[in-house]
Structures are given as C-alpha cells and as structure tokens.
Amino acid sequence: MDAFFDPGSVAVLGASNDSSKWGFWLAAGALRGADRRSVHLINAKAASIQGHPTFAHLGELPEVPELLVVSVPGPTVAGVVAEALELGVRAFLVISARVPDAAGLAATIRAAGGRLIGPNSLGLVDSSNDLLLAWGNFTPGSLAVVTQSGQLGTEIATLSARSGLGISRFASIGGQSDVRAAEILTALVDDPATTQVALYLESFAGGPALVAALKALRAAGKPTMILTTGASSAGARMAKSHTGSLTSTMDAVDAACRAAGAIRLNTPGQLVELAGFFTTAWLPAGPRIAVLSDSGGQGAIAADTAENWGLHVHELNSDTATRIGAALPEADHIDNPIDLDGAGEKNLDTYADLTEALLADPDIDAVVLSGYFGCYGQDVPELLETELPVVERFGRIVAEAKKPVIVHSMSADSQAVTRLWELGVPAYTSIEAAMRVLCRAGFYAAHSGRLTDTQDVTGTVTPWGTGYAAARDVIATAGVPVPAAVSLGRGREPAEVVPGSGLHPPFALKAGWPAHKTEVGGIALGLNDLSAVEEAYADMVGRLGDGEYILEEMDTRDHVVEILVGGRQDENFGPLVMVAAGGTETELFADTWLELAPVSHTEALEMISRLSCSRLLTGWRGRPAADIDGLAEVIVSVSRLVAGSNDIAEIEINPVRVAPDGAVAVDALVVTTENPDSEE
Structure with a gap:
C-alpha cells in the first residue's frame, strides 16, 4: 500500500x-x-x-x-x-x-x-506522510478511517477533529473494484501513527480476509469500530431452513466482529465518543460499577441508565461501605448509587476520596461520577485553583487502580474537563453517552476475538441422498444423538418392517422429504402399535404420495426443552452456526444467536446463555435443569460439519429435544450446494 x-x-x-x-x-x-x-x-x-x-x-x-x-x-x-x-x-x-x-x-x-x-x-490521506488527496482539510491524529462512503468517512473525520482525536489515515475505497478494505486494514497494523480504526462498509465480500485483518489489528492493540447498514432488513434470499430465514446479514456481521475482536456501532457520533474513551481509559474488567453523584436525582438516573445498558450497579462490600461512611459522616445510609448530598461542595477532595475508595473495591470494575464536577472553576473562577488539584488526583488514582473512571459533567469544555481527558479520565456531557461508552468498552474487553481456524472440523460430507433419512445419517455420523428408526415406503410396508425392527413404542412417523413436515401434515406422533402405524402410514401416502417415510422411537421424556441448532454457508463470511428457541414456533419467538463456525464447547455454552429461552434450560420454576453440555456438543458438531464441508449449504436440526438426561435430534434438514433449491 x-x-x-x-x-x-x-x-x-x-x-x-x-x-x-x-x-x-x-x-x-x-x-x-x-x-x-x-x-x-x-x-x-x-x-x-x-x-x-x-x-x-x-x-x-x-x-x-x-x-x-x-x-x-x-x-x-x-x-x-x-x-x-x-x-x-x-x-x-x-x-x-x-x-x-x-x-x-x-x-x-x-x-x-x-x-x-x-x-x-473521495480520496486518500496520510497525515504522517504529508499526503492529502481529498476534499477539504484533515486534522492530524491517531484515528484511521476506511470507508465505502466517502462523505460518511468525512463526517467521522470532522467529528474526530472536534473531539481532539484527528486522523492518521483516511481511505475512501468506493466500490472496492480492486483494492479492498482488508488490504488497507492490514497495512494499518504496522502504521505507527494509527492507534485505532473506524471502518464503514456496505459490502462484506471477502469476509474471511476482512476478519483476518481485524484480528491482526486487535492483536496489535488497535481497536476497530465498525459502521454498516442493513440492521432493519431481513436476509436477501428466502432460505429453505429456519437457519437461513431467521438470520440477517447484520447477524453475520456481528458474529464476525465478535470472532475478530472488533465492535459494531450505530452512528458516527457513537463511534467517535467510543474512540475518545479508547484513547484515554483502562478497559473495564466486567459490568459491575459504582455511581457517585452530587445530586440524588442525577445519581438515580445514572443507575437506571446503567441498568438499561446492561451494567450492574453493584452492592458495596462492608469494607468499602465503611470507608465511604467515614468520608460522609452525615449520611443516613450508604448505598450504591452514592449521593454526596452537598459533601462535595464543602470539600472538593471528597470526590477523589470516594472514587479512590470505590476503585479499591475488588468487586467494582468501574466508577461513574455524575453531576456538577467540572463546573466549579468555570462558574466560580476562584474555585479553579481548588478544582484542578482534585482533577490531578483523579489522574493518579486511575493510573494506580488501572480501572476506568468516567465523568458525566454538566460542562463540555471547562479547564477541569479538558484536563480530565488529558489525564485519562473521559468526560461526557450526557449520562447516556457515559453509560453507553462504558457498556461498549466492556463488550470490547470481553470479546478479544477467537481463532476459528484452529478448531477441529469434520471432513467434507456429501449426503448419500436427499431428505430426512440422509440428514439423520449426516448428523448421526457427526456424533449427534438421534432416535432409533427404520425406513418405510418404496415397497417396505409397516407390517413387514416394524415387527422385527426392535423399535419400542410409542412411535413417530415422518414423511422423509418435506423441509417443514408439520406444515404439510407429514408427521404423526404417539403411535402405540402396528395398527396405529399402518393407519397413519396409509393416511400420509394417500395425501402426500409415495416416497420414503421414517418411523422413529418417539421421545417421551419429561421436562424437555426444544432448541433449534443450525448452520449455513454465508456468502461473505463462510460457515456460520446458530442456536435458537426451537419447535414449530421458532420463527414466532426469533430467539437466536449466531457465531462463525466452528465453535468450541465453551463458546457453544456462551451461545446458549445468550438466548432468552436459556432460563428454561437451567431449571425454570422448580423444573430440573436440562443437559446443557449435551446441547453444547450438538452445537459443536453442527459447527464442525458446516465448517468442514463445502457441500453443505444449510443444515438444521429442529428440534433438538433437551432433557435432564441428554439431547436428542428428532428432525433434521440438510441442503446441499449442488441443489440448494430442493425441497428435499
């Protein structure tokens, strides 16, 4: 480059x-x-x-x-x-x-x-190399901007200049007809002037190369913040499986960001506010925060806003509460959020004293100071000499604790606020911005990327046929438990097959070729004997015609939770694996989580925990907990299948019936790349 x-x-x-x-x-x-x-x-x-x-x-x-x-x-x-x-x-x-x-x-x-x-x-800029081939002026700095929309990139550059960040490199790549974003991102890894990267893309073609570049930037300690479009649109094609129809392009982008250790944001303003944080602050080790305010109302709003952003206003341990109480002797009750109730105005050092005590608490990951601090010297000039030394203390306290402190100040540009930024204490004019940044910084810290290419994969699998029987064979070979079963139809009548099959009632009879059997009446459950099987079989053949039918032992275990596990080949990022609330209502609930495939057992457990329905698996209202590890192994197996076989376009198991004693797949669909439009 x-x-x-x-x-x-x-x-x-x-x-x-x-x-x-x-x-x-x-x-x-x-x-x-x-x-x-x-x-x-x-x-x-x-x-x-x-x-x-x-x-x-x-x-x-x-x-x-x-x-x-x-x-x-x-x-x-x-x-x-x-x-x-x-x-x-x-x-x-x-x-x-x-x-x-x-x-x-x-x-x-x-x-x-x-x-x-x-x-x-819309041009190229390299501030370190005196290269300016674009419209307008660019303030030199540390943020690199790579963008398909030149004007949106210019907006980011303008906002970064106003915030004091400035631009190291700017690359407007247009339609990526030749040089692609991944190449420019890779070149930024060793660029000494770039400490973080803003990326706007409308097309993610060549996704694996892009993910590799983002991983390299993360390894180099350069946060990458991504903007894109399409969050409100569904997938561009009608997929045969729920796996395809329930997930959008944005889901795949988010999965790629998690795998690469990057973070997606919604607007240029949000990107620049987070970039400001990255230039100054320590990353939070977790979501547990303390809120310190000189206003009861602002403290309460701060606590509510924190909870809305998934942060936890943590209960103070007894030692910390004692230290806080000693600094606030007039307080009736010490709790988090902490109300200074005028103590800060009496002695500005109280702000730093309490912050230091809170940061010393091992159960507190970050402190948010909300209210008037930063305004004293601006509103009353003679107080500036008192306020600025407290600001200096904040800098020392944060450096020693190696935990972030974020200030929500009612001043945007006072000397105290400016100095806070210089000392590594970011200050925002809204509590919403402060909590949003802290939440996203925590997400970034928790998702450092993962090496998908080091996971074991199943070798190329080509189903011997189409339909449910072939799909059963594929997933069973991969290690997914399935019920015992026999095939009927095409000359194999129930009376000839069932008596010597060794199957135990009750049975489930399924038409082998429809993608969604319930919708066409292709499934009959609770068949207790041969006579019931023959009756159900005759009815299905009369309605659906000749073909392959599968007779299975029916899963009748108690306390079962139905989960969907699927995978697909994404046109941009390659193999993906998904877990979702399963059963016939899966599209109604749209409770899904997606990752790049393959995944490890630990990563599969994390996927499960992201589902709203995961509470059903852990023992809802006194029910016994389901075998979550067994479900995780199903996810791992499907992820290895889709990652190892280019012949599989989509794969879905719906439902996987998860009970306390294990997980069993009772329906499956495999769509091959050779015949992606097949209904079988």
Whole structure:
C-alpha cells in the first residue's frame, strides 16, 4: 500500500483552479506534500494551477508518477488508464464517478500489474506522510478511517477533529473494484501513527480476509469500530431452513466482529465518543460499577441508565461501605448509587476520596461520577485553583487502580474537563453517552476475538441422498444423538418392517422429504402399535404420495426443552452456526444467536446463555435443569460439519429435544450446494 499512502511521486489528472471542483482540492492537497515527493499537475487548458506549472498531457511528464490521481469525466477514464499503463503507471486513485464497467477497468489494471482504489473514491490521506488527496482539510491524529462512503468517512473525520482525536489515515475505497478494505486494514497494523480504526462498509465480500485483518489489528492493540447498514432488513434470499430465514446479514456481521475482536456501532457520533474513551481509559474488567453523584436525582438516573445498558450497579462490600461512611459522616445510609448530598461542595477532595475508595473495591470494575464536577472553576473562577488539584488526583488514582473512571459533567469544555481527558479520565456531557461508552468498552474487553481456524472440523460430507433419512445419517455420523428408526415406503410396508425392527413404542412417523413436515401434515406422533402405524402410514401416502417415510422411537421424556441448532454457508463470511428457541414456533419467538463456525464447547455454552429461552434450560420454576453440555456438543458438531464441508449449504436440526438426561435430534434438514433449491 506504500504507493497509495507514501508515493515518491504523484500526478493529478484534472487539476483545476476552480475551488468548486475536485481538481482544485486534489491539486492543493498534493502540493502540500511537495517537500516530500514530486508533484505533477495535468490540465490541457491551464498553464499553471494554484501557481504551480502544469502539463497538458500524461506523456509530457518528466517521470512516470508512482501514483496517478484521476479526476476527469467517468466515460474518459478507461482511455486515460490505458495511456497511463502504457507509460508504466501502476497505482491509480480514481475519484471519477459513473465510470463504465468499473470491474473491467480494475481487471485491466491488475492484468498489467497495477492496483486501483476507486472509482468513486473521495480520496486518500496520510497525515504522517504529508499526503492529502481529498476534499477539504484533515486534522492530524491517531484515528484511521476506511470507508465505502466517502462523505460518511468525512463526517467521522470532522467529528474526530472536534473531539481532539484527528486522523492518521483516511481511505475512501468506493466500490472496492480492486483494492479492498482488508488490504488497507492490514497495512494499518504496522502504521505507527494509527492507534485505532473506524471502518464503514456496505459490502462484506471477502469476509474471511476482512476478519483476518481485524484480528491482526486487535492483536496489535488497535481497536476497530465498525459502521454498516442493513440492521432493519431481513436476509436477501428466502432460505429453505429456519437457519437461513431467521438470520440477517447484520447477524453475520456481528458474529464476525465478535470472532475478530472488533465492535459494531450505530452512528458516527457513537463511534467517535467510543474512540475518545479508547484513547484515554483502562478497559473495564466486567459490568459491575459504582455511581457517585452530587445530586440524588442525577445519581438515580445514572443507575437506571446503567441498568438499561446492561451494567450492574453493584452492592458495596462492608469494607468499602465503611470507608465511604467515614468520608460522609452525615449520611443516613450508604448505598450504591452514592449521593454526596452537598459533601462535595464543602470539600472538593471528597470526590477523589470516594472514587479512590470505590476503585479499591475488588468487586467494582468501574466508577461513574455524575453531576456538577467540572463546573466549579468555570462558574466560580476562584474555585479553579481548588478544582484542578482534585482533577490531578483523579489522574493518579486511575493510573494506580488501572480501572476506568468516567465523568458525566454538566460542562463540555471547562479547564477541569479538558484536563480530565488529558489525564485519562473521559468526560461526557450526557449520562447516556457515559453509560453507553462504558457498556461498549466492556463488550470490547470481553470479546478479544477467537481463532476459528484452529478448531477441529469434520471432513467434507456429501449426503448419500436427499431428505430426512440422509440428514439423520449426516448428523448421526457427526456424533449427534438421534432416535432409533427404520425406513418405510418404496415397497417396505409397516407390517413387514416394524415387527422385527426392535423399535419400542410409542412411535413417530415422518414423511422423509418435506423441509417443514408439520406444515404439510407429514408427521404423526404417539403411535402405540402396528395398527396405529399402518393407519397413519396409509393416511400420509394417500395425501402426500409415495416416497420414503421414517418411523422413529418417539421421545417421551419429561421436562424437555426444544432448541433449534443450525448452520449455513454465508456468502461473505463462510460457515456460520446458530442456536435458537426451537419447535414449530421458532420463527414466532426469533430467539437466536449466531457465531462463525466452528465453535468450541465453551463458546457453544456462551451461545446458549445468550438466548432468552436459556432460563428454561437451567431449571425454570422448580423444573430440573436440562443437559446443557449435551446441547453444547450438538452445537459443536453442527459447527464442525458446516465448517468442514463445502457441500453443505444449510443444515438444521429442529428440534433438538433437551432433557435432564441428554439431547436428542428428532428432525433434521440438510441442503446441499449442488441443489440448494430442493425441497428435499
């Protein structure tokens, strides 16, 4: 990527003196780096651009530029690129929009040994290398921005400048016709100026490479924050299984973020506020917080907001309560949240004293200070000399405790607030922002990524046929428990098969080919003898026709919870595994959790715990707990199947019946890549 972010020479084709045109800003930006690299401006109609001599054509340049920036009408780009390739140019930044056949243009450049960023790029910036090839001005800093939407990326850069972060690198990649986000992200791993990364993507093609790049950034200690679109839309295709229809593109993106150790956010503002936290604060070790406020109302709101964001306003242990009580002798009762009740105004050191005591509590992961602190010196200037030393104490306390303290202050820019940020104590003007940031920082700390490629996988599995019988064989071979069963139909009548089968009633009879048997009346339960089997079999054949039918021993255990376990090949990220509330109402509840496959037993247990229905598995209202470890092993087996076999497009077991004595799969569906539209 050096040719794009630190070229030895750069030429701007389409340079202009008109400040309303892209060519003006590209020329002006390129000239800022003229002390570091040679800069050539090309315009057939102007002898000079912004006081710098120009060339009329590419062929007149005194050297072959290492990077050519193209800002000309889209239909003319292909001709320009052909001429530049002939001259020996190998790196292209194409700003131009509406370029015909962008994919073909990229292929032409790659065939010649070149690379392309764009078309429809809004430019490149590298603050350390004096590279500014974009519209406007960029404040140097530590945040790298990689974006498919140039203007959204510019918004992030603007917000980061206002917050004091600034930009290390900026890359607007357009439609990723050649250079993709993963390559630019990988180059940021060793960029000394970049400490964290903002990524906006609309397309996640090439997901495995992207996940690998995000993992490398996490390993380098560089948080990556992701924005994307599509949270409100369902999957783009109608899947044959609930596994496909219940999960969206956003679910897959979130799973990829967890696997890579990145974090997805909703807006540019939220991204920048979290980036501010990452520049200053220690990460919380858990969700247990203490709230300290000089207002009872603000403290109560802070506690409620914390709970809304999944944080736990933790009960103070006796030692901490004693220390707090000694500092607040007039308090009637010490509890979390802690109300200073005027003690802070009497002695500003009380803020730091109590914070220090709270951070010393091993059961407290972070402290949130909410209220007036930060305003004393701003509102009453003579108090500034008293407030600032307390701020300095905060810095020392946080550094020693290695736990985060977040301040919600009613001032946005007082000297005290500014100094808090400098000392590693982030301060926000809303309690919502403070708690949101703390929650997301905790999530980031808890999800450091995982090595999916080191997990065992099942080798390539090609079902010997279609339908339930073949699916049973696939999952049973993978180690998933299934009921004893025999096949009926196609000349195998119940009276010939059942008596010597060794099966024990009651039985379940199932049509072998429908994807969703209940919807077509393809299942009969509670068949207690051969006569009942024959009657049910004759009815199904009469309604559904000849075919393969499966007769199983029916699972009649008590205290069963029905769970769905499935997997699929995602077009972007590859193999995924899902667990959900199962049974015929699975789509109604839409209680799901998704991860990149394969997963370990521990990760499968974590997936189960994320379900709302997981409480049914742990012993709801006096019921015995189900075999959660057995269910986890089913999830592991399915994850290995889908990760190891490219022949499996989708796989679903619904339901897995989980009881105290184990998990049993009583229905399954496998959709192969060779015939993804099959109903069988």
